[in-house]
Amino acid sequence: MLTEDRKNELSEQIEALGRLVSICLSHRGGATYPLIDFLMGMYDGECYRPDMQLLSRRIDTQPFEDVLRVMRLYRATGREPHTFFTDGQALFQRLASFTAPVK
Numbered sequence: 001m002l003t004e005d006r007k008n009e010l011s012e013q014i015e016a017l018g019r020l021v022s023i024c025l026s027h028r029g030g031a032t033y034p035l036i037d038f039l040m041g042m043y044d045g046e047c048y049r050p051d052m053q054l055l056s057r058r059i060d061t062q063p064f065e066d067v068l069r070v071m072r073l074y075r076a077t078g079r080e081p082h083t084f085f086t087d088g089q090a091l092f093q094r095l096a097s098f099t100a101p102v103k
Helices: 004-025 032-043 052-057 061-077 088-096
Strands: none
Touching: 004 032, 004 061, 004 088, 032 052, 032 061, 032 088, 052 061
């Protein structure tokens, strides 16, 4: 059974995931690339691998904190990020169109 604090924490983590996806869908290059690669790595870690140096140093403070929240969400639930969205498979396929898998 989840405590009220844990429910609130999970809710904040899911909101952080939504913010990151929103940033990525309004993709304009630059700092968006490390975020897209991060989300795609959470979606399919065999095909996509984020550059941790870019992720740590190239994004603003709020998205960085959201990355940490999303990592905690994954650790706590074991659920891939697309499962938190209606039609998440199609949503993450759209994000995939902004990047390329690792060869």
